[in-house]
Amino acid sequence: MPETYVVAGANLAGGTAAATLRGDGFEGRVVLVGEEPVAPYERPPLSKEFLRGEAPFEKALIRPPDFWDANQIECRFGSRVARIDVGSRQAILDDGEAIRYDKVLVATGLRNRTLGVPGAHLGGVHTLRTVADAEAIRAHAAGATRAVVVGMGFIGAEVAASLRLCGLEVVAVEPLPAPCYRALGPQIGAVVAAIHADHGVKMHLGESVDAFEGGDRVERVVTGSGMRIDCDVVVVGVGASPVTDLLEDEGVHLENGIVVDEHCRTNIDGVYAAGDVANHLHPLVGHHIRVEHWQNAMKQGAAAAKAMLGSTEPYDEVHWFWSDQYDANIQSAGHVSDWANPVIRGDLESRSFVAFYLRDGWIEGAVALNRGRDLRRCIALMKSKAVVDPAKLADPDTDVRSALATV
Amino acid sequence: MGEPVILCPADAVPDQQMKAFPVGSDQIAVARVDGELYAFDDTCTHAACSLADGELEGATVICPCHMGQFDLKTGEVLDGPPPDPISVYPVQETDGKLTVELD
Numbered sequence: 375m376p377e378t379y380v381v382a383g384a385n386l387a388g389g390t391a392a393a394t395l396r397g398d399g400f401e402g403r404v405v406l407v408g409e410e411p412v413a414p415y416e417r418p419p420l421s422k423e424f425l426r427g428e429a430p431f432e433k434a435l436i437r438p439p440d441f442w443d444a445n446q447i448e449c450r451f452g453s454r455v456a457r458i459d460v461g462s463r464q465a466i467l468d469d470g471e472a473i474r475y476d477k478v479l480v481a482t483g484l485r486n487r488t489l490g491v492p493g494a495h496l497g498g499v500h501t502l503r504t505v506a507d508a509e510a511i512r513a514h515a516a517g518a519t520r521a522v523v524v525g526m527g528f529i530g531a532e533v534a535a536s537l538r539l540c541g542l543e544v545v546a547v548e549p550l551p552a553p554c555y556r557a558l559g560p561q562i563g564a565v566v567a568a569i570h571a572d573h574g575v576k577m578h579l580g581e582s583v584d585a586f587e588g589g590d591r592v593e594r595v596v597t598g599s600g601m602r603i604d605c606d607v608v609v610v611g612v613g614a615s616p617v618t619d620l621l622e623d624e625g626v627h628l629e630n631g632i633v634v635d636e637h638c639r640t641n642i643d644g645v646y647a648a649g650d651v652a653n654h655l656h657p658l659v660g661h662h663i664r665v666e667h668w669q670n671a672m673k674q675g676a677a678a679a680k681a682m683l684g685s686t687e688p689y690d691e692v693h694w695f696w697s698d699q700y701d702a703n704i705q706s707a708g709h710v711s712d713w714a715n716p717v718i719r720g721d722l723e724s725r726s727f728v729a730f731y732l733r734d735g736w737i738e739g740a741v742a743l744n745r746g747r748d749l750r751r752c753i754a755l756m757k758s759k760a761v762v763d764p765a766k767l768a769d770p771d772t773d774v775r776s777a778l779a780t781v
Numbered sequence: 782m783g784e785p786v787i788l789c790p791a792d793a794v795p796d797q798q799m800k801a802f803p804v805g806s807d808q809i810a811v812a813r814v815d816g817e818l819y820a821f822d823d824t825c826t827h828a829a830c831s832l833a834d835g836e837l838e839g840a841t842v843i844c845p846c847h848m849g850q851f852d853l854k855t856g857e858v859l860d861g862p863p864p865d866p867i868s869v870y871p872v873q874e875t876d877g878k879l880t881v882e883l884d
């Protein structure tokens with residue numbers, strides 16, 4: 375009997391994993407089950423060029439449309455795995471169909487959080503995760519002139535930028551002291567705030583939302599301090615939670631997502647997880663970590679597939695992500711545990727810089743604005759945990775790769 | 782048959798470096814890696830960033846914006862978000878100049 379590998383969740387991590395199983399020569403049955411009615415696609419354009427109507431959806435597909443059939447990957451798009459029965463090794467779909475598996479990869483990603491305030495379900499109040507969400511925002515924004523963005527994490531900040539570029543007035547409400555504060559820290563967060571201010575976004579920091587008001591459609595946002603902001607459309611970006619319901623009560627260790635080891639294995643034999651949903655024991659970081667980034671979803675999806683095929687390589691990529699807002703390209707690599715005292719190459723005002731965050735002399739994390747080459751160059755230093763010379767790192771005329779401390 | 786276009790003096794592209802040149806409405810980049818020359822479309826197929834602003838790792842160019850990677854020998858995508866390959870062109874050093882043959 376050939377083996378059956380089921381992949382639950384058919385987007386970047388799941389799709390890449392299914393493709394990798396075939397690419398690496400797996401000859402058994404591969405079943406890729408995804409709740410969205412479309413083939414795996416890239417989410418980054420949803421807050422950027424797709425939202426602005428500059429790029430068609432087809433450009434976002436992770437593989438050409440005929441790839442899945444051509445590789446004999448059985449696709450169940452528009453189908454949800456209701457439950458994984460780890461005892462009998464079956465994936466039970468919404469419609470009751472049970473697929474017996476030898477191994478299963480769970481790559482179910484995230485579900486957006488919503489605000490539990492009055493009016494949160496009014497028409498015109500959106501969140502953004504799927505292409506359907508992006509289409510709905512686009513449709514509402516087309517006839518609108520005033521938008522409110524609630525939450526200026528990456529998705530909120532990118533949506534604010536895109537809506538500005540489409541000519542809408544944008545007011546942003548963010549409870550933290552700066553946009554992208556958790557991911558970029560206070561200093562770079564302030565730079566991002568300045569970029570949005572330059573582009574005419576009116577930002578209320580340290581402000582929360584108490585209610586949305588309107589008839590059928592939202593007309594107003596009421597904030598914690600009592601401001602009333604008139605608007606035609608609202609996008610809420612207040613974070614997302616890992617989708618783990620299909621594994622509830624199955625004995626799989628669930629904590630901040632699905633807990634996996636260096637090889638993307640859960641505590642239950644034959645059950646793996648990857649991507650945004652996986653809380654992974656990262657050898658470089660030294661503890662479990664769950665990230666919500668494109669690169670991790672793709673590489674970890676591939677690594678999980680290889681582990682299912684018996685590879686003993688741990689997954690130890692340096693985490694990395696980007697965000698594009700207007701013409702600002704922000705990239706970040708590694709993991710910052712302390713935002714104090716970065717070493718800056720370039721300068722914050724000129725908006726071309728890298729901030730390096732050191733720990734015990736090595737580069738633990740870095741954030742770059744419009745400086746991708748330098749960021750790329752420091753990744754090998756992060757991976758080797760080499761002790762660096764801060765003066766060389768800060769000197770734009772010294773190649774980042776040669777910023778090692780001399781002993 | 783390709784149409785030869787003179788891009789620049791040969792010393793404009795030192796070893797282990799790359800540079801982009803406007804040719805008509807396009808940008809063509811030239812890289813020199815361990816003495817070998819490579820010419821290719823400078824515009825990344827993902828979000829149109831200039832590849833010459835990125836990084837060279839051997840005969841691989843890495844886009845500065847989202848780390849898309851292209852093989853300079855074939856134009857093929859090796860890693861990252863780019864959906865399509867880039868075009869690569871024959872390039873020669875003659876009479877102290879770099880000449881590229883576009884399609």
Ligand SMILES: Cc1cc2nc3c(=O)[nH]c(=O)nc-3n(C[C@H](O)[C@H](O)[C@H](O)COP(=O)(O)OP(=O)(O)OC[C@H]3O[C@@H](n4cnc5c(N)ncnc54)[C@H](O)[C@@H]3O)c2cc1C
Nearest residue numbers: 383385386387409417418455483649650666667668671695
């Ligand atoms: C708007 C937006 C913009 C982004 N921009 C960037 C960016 O610029 N840079 C960056 O680094 N990252 C970005 N990201 C993050 C990146 O897209 C994610 O990290 C990546 O998509 C995660 O992939 P995944 O496969 O793990 O999860 P997802 O992409 O969330 O896919 C999970 C899939 O599983 C399906 N699913 C869930 N439950 C079930 C079930 N029970 N049965 C079957 N299917 C199920 C879901 O419907 C979904 O299709 C962005 C994300 C969003 C939403």
Ligand code: FES
Nearest residue numbers: 825827828844849
């Ligand atoms: S523009 Fe080159 S990888 Fe995105």
